[in-house]
Amino acid sequence: MGAPGFVMYEEEFKLISAVLEKLVKDSNSRMVFLVDKNGQLIAAAGETENLDTTSLASLTAGNIAATGGLAKLLGEREFSILFHEGEKDNLHINLIGQRVILVVIFDDRSTLGLVRLRVKKSSEELAAIFDRLMKKAEAEATAGQASPFSEITDEDIENLFRE
Amino acid sequence: MSFINYSSREINCKIVYYGPGLGGKTTNLQYIFEKTNPQARGKMISLATETERTLFFDFLPLSLGAIRGFRVRFHLYTVPGQVFYDASRKLILKGVDGVVFVADAQEERLEANIESMENLKQNLQEHGYDIDKIPLVVQYNKMDLPNAMKVEELRAQLNPKNWPDFTACAKTGEGVFDTLKAVAKLVLQELKSGK
Numbered sequence: 001m002g003a004p005g006f007v008m009y010e011e012e013f014k015l016i017s018a019v020l021e022k023l024v025k026d027s028n029s030r031m032v033f034l035v036d037k038n039g040q041l042i043a044a045a046g047e048t049e050n051l052d053t054t055s056l057a058s059l060t061a062g063n064i065a066a067t068g069g070l071a072k073l074l075g076e077r078e079f080s081i082l083f084h085e086g087e088k089d090n091l092h093i094n095l096i097g098q099r100v101i102l103v104v105i106f107d108d109r110s111t112l113g114l115v116r117l118r119v120k121k122s123s124e125e126l127a128a129i130f131d132r133l134m135k136k137a138e139a140e141a142t143a144g145q146a147s148p149f150s151e152i153t154d155e156d157i158e159n160l161f162r163e
Numbered sequence: 164m165s166f167i168n169y170s171s172r173e174i175n176c177k178i179v180y181y182g183p184g185l186g187g188k189t190t191n192l193q194y195i196f197e198k199t200n201p202q203a204r205g206k207m208i209s210l211a212t213e214t215e216r217t218l219f220f221d222f223l224p225l226s227l228g229a230i231r232g233f234r235v236r237f238h239l240y241t242v243p244g245q246v247f248y249d250a251s252r253k254l255i256l257k258g259v260d261g262v263v264f265v266a267d268a269q270e271e272r273l274e275a276n277i278e279s280m281e282n283l284k285q286n287l288q289e290h291g292y293d294i295d296k297i298p299l300v301v302q303y304n305k306m307d308l309p310n311a312m313k314v315e316e317l318r319a320q321l322n323p324k325n326w327p328d329f330t331a332c333a334k335t336g337e338g339v340f341d342t343l344k345a346v347a348k349l350v351l352q353e354l355k356s357g358k
Contacts, residue, residue, distance in 0.1 A: 005165035005354075013170035038258030039222075039238065040166040040175045054205045058222045058238065062210070065254040066219070149167075149174070149230070149354040156230045157351045161344050
């Protein structure tokens with residue numbers, strides 16, 4: 001298979017989490033999370049305790065994928081920002097560098113203007129981190145750095161399925 | 164495209180259930196959801212029409228346990244099977260690690276199965292995957308029905324490449340977990356071979 005897996009390292013994860021924490025504070029939002037375009041949750045910050053973040057991530061990615069499909073039909077490359085307005089909570093979703101999706105959930109303690117302003121700055125920071133991350137993953141792959149899975153045995157796999 | 168997270172020590176893989184409309188893709192996921200320990204699974208999400216036809220996708224996250232200290236998680240998706248939902252169907256295949264093709268064993272659905280298999284091949288290609296290289300398992304569903312074709316016939320028509328295949332009755336659960344295990348194993352073996 002051609003497509004290499006997406007890899008997240010401890011160091012970059014900390015940097016990303018710090019950006020998200022700051023965004024929650026600066027934008028006065030309830031929570032912020034980052035999802036890859038295939039629907040995997042990468043990181044989250046804010047009031048995430050009572051939220052099913054896995055489902056949220058998958059639906060967000062589906063939403064972005066559907067919107068991307070619409071964009072193509074209209075001859076647009078993408079619609080990079082989505083906004084959903086609710087009675088209490090609002091969702092601001094934007095694409096970063098064609099790779100990851102930043103989602104901000106905010107209520108009336110914040111405003112769309114403030115969120116957009118803060119998201120813009122955070123997106124630039126996140127894009128830089130992801131650039132670095134991709135380069136690092138590529139470098140490790142070409143250096144022949146073994147993935148933690150290159151040494152698993154058939155028995156390891158069997159064991160997963162033992163009742 | 165698997166997602167290896169060194170920070171949370173997790174590995175996430177995406178499996179897509181593909182096949183013709185009303186073939187039992189959603190039923191497969193529902194059975195897995197019902198029979199899996201609640202601690203090992205998340206919520207099942209179905210984006211369906213009022214008549215319970217899949218509109219966009221079903222989604223079920225599963226946690227399988229750990230390999231070498233990494234928690235192995237699978238995200239199961241179904242596609243809408245109806246022919247006219249092709250645009251949505253294509254989107255779901257993005258980033259797929261393994262495919263389960265759920266065929267409807269009823270004789271009158273043979274054409275639909277063949278068409279769907281061809282559609283899978285094309286849509287995979289558009290995402291840059293080769294159907295001959297991606298982990299793929301075939302399930303012949305509804306084998307309990309009186310108008311079901313024989314396995315040998317189904318195999319000859321739908322599985323010339325000799326992918327691992329299973330007979331099933333998704334409603335009662337027969338063959339459902341065998342299929343899931345087979346595709347999960349293929350995906351993990353692919354990871355092991357490390358690309």
